[in-house]
Amino acid sequence: MDKVKRMNMTCIICPEGCKMEVLVKGRGVDVSGHKCKKGPLFAADEVLNPQRILTTTMEIESEDVHRIAVRSSAGVPKDKLVEMIGLLRKTRLCAPVKMGDVIIADILGSGANIIASSSVDK
Ligand code: SF4
Numbered sequence: 001m002d003k004v005k006r007m008n009m010t011c012i013i014c015p016e017g018c019k020m021e022v023l024v025k026g027r028g029v030d031v032s033g034h035k036c037k038k039g040p041l042f043a044a045d046e047v048l049n050p051q052r053i054l055t056t057t058m059e060i061e062s063e064d065v066h067r068i069a070v071r072s073s074a075g076v077p078k079d080k081l082v083e084m085i086g087l088l089r090k091t092r093l094c095a096p097v098k099m100g101d102v103i104i105a106d107i108l109g110s111g112a113n114i115i116a117s118s119s120v121d122k
Contacts, residue, residue, distance in 0.1 A: 002026040011039045051075030058088050062095035062120045069117035070103055076110045095120040
């Protein structure tokens with residue numbers, strides 16, 4: 001028999017910031033305290049498949065700067081963030097890089113690309 005776990009969670013989808021109570025039983029999620037249907041969807045994702053947008057900086061060989069801001073094109077599994085950042089630390093970049101360039105496609109099979117958040121011309 002599955003044990004029920006009770007969690008308090010704040011929905012961060014909109015500024016309303018609903019405080020929700022979430023009951024987790026196996027892979028089932030029962031949510032209360034939300035003001036719209038996005039709350040339970042957010043809670044289920046947070047419990048069953050938590051994802052985050054990865055934002056960080058990478059070293060770049062250039063005349064002007066030493067680092068460039070990068071981010072993931074979509075949410076990536078929260079439990080893969082450390083491994084992804086380790087991979088980005090080992091990856092060498094050289095200018096020029098344009099904002100939106102794909103630095104690493106489908107990072108660790110997540111389906112998300114790592115893209116440049118700014119441009120470095122030379
Ligand atoms: S449950 Fe709906 S109203 Fe509440 S914070 Fe989430 S998106 Fe906003």
